[in-house]
Amino acid sequence: MLRGDITRAIRDAVMTELAVVGYGRLSIEAVARRAGVGKTAIYRRWSNKLEMVLEIVSDVAGRSVPLPDTGSFAGDLQLLLMIVSRALQHRIASQIIPDLMAEASRNPQIAETLQKALRTHQQAVGDKLIGQAVARGELPAGTDPELAVDLLLGPLYWRLAVARTPLPDDYLDKMIEAVTAALKATG
Amino acid sequence: MLRGDITRAIRDAVMTELAVVGYGRLSIEAVARRAGVGKTAIYRRWSNKLEMVLEIVSDVAGRSVPLPDTGSFAGDLQLLLMIVSRALQHRIASQIIPDLMAEASRNPQIAETLQKALRTHQQAVGDKLIGQAVARGELPAGTDPELAVDLLLGPLYWRLAVARTPLPDDYLDKMIEAVTAALKATG
DNA sequence: GAACGGCGGAACGCAACCGTTACGTCCTGG
DNA sequence: CCAGGACGTAACGGTTGCGTTCCGCCGTTC
Numbered sequence: 368m369l370r371g372d373i374t375r376a377i378r379d380a381v382m383t384e385l386a387v388v389g390y391g392r393l394s395i396e397a398v399a400r401r402a403g404v405g406k407t408a409i410y411r412r413w414s415n416k417l418e419m420v421l422e423i424v425s426d427v428a429g430r431s432v433p434l435p436d437t438g439s440f441a442g443d444l445q446l447l448l449m450i451v452s453r454a455l456q457h458r459i460a461s462q463i464i465p466d467l468m469a470e471a472s473r474n475p476q477i478a479e480t481l482q483k484a485l486r487t488h489q490q491a492v493g494d495k496l497i498g499q500a501v502a503r504g505e506l507p508a509g510t511d512p513e514l515a516v517d518l519l520l521g522p523l524y525w526r527l528a529v530a531r532t533p534l535p536d537d538y539l540d541k542m543i544e545a546v547t548a549a550l551k552a553t554g
Numbered sequence: 555m556l557r558g559d560i561t562r563a564i565r566d567a568v569m570t571e572l573a574v575v576g577y578g579r580l581s582i583e584a585v586a587r588r589a590g591v592g593k594t595a596i597y598r599r600w601s602n603k604l605e606m607v608l609e610i611v612s613d614v615a616g617r618s619v620p621l622p623d624t625g626s627f628a629g630d631l632q633l634l635l636m637i638v639s640r641a642l643q644h645r646i647a648s649q650i651i652p653d654l655m656a657e658a659s660r661n662p663q664i665a666e667t668l669q670k671a672l673r674t675h676q677q678a679v680g681d682k683l684i685g686q687a688v689a690r691g692e693l694p695a696g697t698d699p700e701l702a703v704d705l706l707l708g709p710l711y712w713r714l715a716v717a718r719t720p721l722p723d724d725y726l727d728k729m730i731e732a733v734t735a736a737l738k739a740t741g
Numbered sequence: 742g743a744a745c746g747g748c749g750g751a752a753c754g755c756a757a758c759c760g761t762t763a764c765g766t767c768c769t770g771g
Numbered sequence: 772c773c774a775g776g777a778c779g780t781a782a783c784g785g786t787t788g789c790g791t792t793c794c795g796c797c798g799t800t801c
Contacts, residue, residue: 368769368776389656391578394758405779410760465656468716469576472649486717514709514728518736522701522708529655529711530673541701541740548739549705549732555747555799581788592749597790 369412376402377409381423386462390420390470390477421480424467428484434492440500444519444543447496451520452534455527465528489516497550510550518546556599563589564596568610573649577607577657577664608667611654615671621679627687631706631730634683638707639726642714652715676703684737693737701740705733 380402384393395416399406413419432454435446455461471478493516500506522542526532567589571580582603586593600606619641622633642648658665680703687693709729713719 370777373778387660389578389660391576395760396758399779403779405781406760407762407780408778411777415760462656462659465652465659469649469653469656472652472718473574473576511728514725514732517709517713518705518732521710521712522704524716525708525711526704529652531659538701541698545701545705545736545740549736552735553728553732555745557747560748582790583788586749590749592751593790594750594792595748598747602790 373402373404373408374412376404377412378423378426380404381420382427382459382463385420385424385466386459389466393420395419417474417476421476424463425480425484428481432488432492434495436495436499440496440503440505441543441547443496443499444546445539447492448519448523448539448542452523452527452539455523456534461528461531489520493519506550510553514553515546515550518549560589560591560595561599563591564599565610565613567591568607569614569646569650572607572611572653573646576653580607582606604661604663608663611650612667612671615668618672618675619679621682623682623686627683627690627692628730628734630683630686631733632726634679635706635710635726635729639710639714639721642710643721648715648718676707679703680706694740697737697740702733702737705736 377398380398381393384398384401388397393416395406395409398419399409402408409419413422432447432450435443435450437443437446455464467477467481471481490513494512497506497510497512497515501508501510526534564585567585568580571585571588575584580603582593582596585606586596596606600609619634619637622630622637624630624633642651654664654668658668677700681699684693684697684699684702688695688697713721
C-alpha cells in the first residue's frame with residue numbers, strides 16, 4: 368500500500384544526501400525535505416537512519432559488476448577495468464563509496480553490509496578472472512587471485528575515489544599491460 | 555601564554571576523536587571532554603571546528619615519509635613499502651585518513667590541506683624513486699612516475715585502509731616483484 | 742601582595758534534529 | 772458513497788552542539 372513513487376523519491380534523496388553531506392551528517396529531516404516528502408512517510412518504511420541507509424545502499428550495490436568472459440585474459444581485463452572505472456567515475460558513487468568505507472571502519476553493521484554487497488562479489492569476479500586465465504595458460508598456476516584483485520582495483524580506486532585525478536586516455540591500456548606483467552611475474 | 559600541555563591534550567583529543575567518530579560528527583564539546591579541558595581553552599586557540607582540524611591535521615601530516623635512496627630500486631621500493639604499510643596500519647592513521655579523504659571530496663579547504671600535506675609529497679617521492687631507477691638503468695626511460703605511484707600506493711591503500719585486510723607475510727615481497735615487473739613492462 | 746591572564750565550569754540563547762503524534766486531505770476499493 | 776490508509780504539515784518534548792559569557796581559582800610576574 369506504500370506508494371512506489373514516494374519510496375523511489377526517498378531512495379533517490381538518500382543517495383543524493385549521502386553524496387552531499389555523507390553518512391555522518393545525514394539527517395532524516397534533510398532526506399524528507401529533499402524528497403519532498405513528510406518524515407512520516409520515511410518512518411512508515413524504516414525505523415531509523417541506519418536501517419534506512421543499509422537497506423537502500425545494499426539494494427543499489429547489489430546490482431553489481433557482471434563476471435566477464437571474453438575469451439582472453441587481456442579482453443577480460445579490459446572489460447573489467449572499463450566497467451569499474453566507469454562506476455568509480457560516477458559522481459554519486461565516487462562520493463558515497465569512500466564515505467561509507469570510512470564509516471564502515473567504525474560501524475560493524477555498515478561494514479558487514481558493504482562486505483556482502485561489494486567485497487565478496489569483487490573477490491568472486493577476481494577468482495573467476497584469474498581462474499580462467501590460468502586454465503587458458505595465460506597466467507602461471509600459482510597466481511594469487513587476492514593479490515590480483517588488489518593490483519587491479521587498488522590503483523583505480525586510489526586514483527578515482529581517493530586522489531580524484533582524471534584518467535589520461537591511455538591510462539587503462541597502460542594498467543592492463545602493467546597488471547598483466549605483474550601477475551605473470553608473481554606466479 | 556597559552557599552556558603547552560593543554561594545547562597538546564587538545565591536539566591528541568582531536569586526533570582520537572577524528573578516529574572514533576570522524577570529521578562529520580566531531581564536536582568541540584566532545585574534544586573538550588576528552589581532553590579534560592574547558593571549551594574556552596579551545597576557542598582561545600582556534601575560532602572554529604574546521605580551522606582547528608585543518609591546523610592540527612596538516613601539522614601532523616606534515617611530518618611525512620622520507621625520500622628513500624638505498625642505492626637500488628628494489629631496496630628503495632622495499633623501504634618505501636615498509637614505511638607506507640606501517641603508517642597505514644597505525645590504528646589512528648588508518649581511521650583518520652580515509653575519513654578525511656572522503657570529507658575532502660566535499661570540502662575544498664580540507665581537500666587543499668590534504669593535497670599539500672600528503673599528495674604533493676607522495677608524488678615527489680615517486681618522482682625521485684623512479685628518476686633514480688631510470689638513471690641507474692633499472693627502469694626504461696619512459697616510465698611514468700604517476701602511474702608508478704598509483705601502482706605502488708593504490709593496492710596498499712586499498713587493502714589496508716579500505717578493505718582492512720591484514721597483510722600476509724610475503725605480501726610486500728610479492729608486491730615488490732609485481733610492481734617492478736609492471737613498471738618494466740610499461741616503459 | 743597585587744594585578745594579570747589562562748584555566749575549568751556552568752550557563753546562556755539559538756539552531757538542528759530526533760522519533761512521535763494529531764490533524765486534515767486525497768485516492769482507492771468495495 | 773463511504774471506510775481505510777497513505778500522504779503532507781505542524782507541533783511536540785528531548786537531546787546535542789554551537790559560539791559566547793561570566794565566574795572563581797590559581798600560578799606567574801613584577
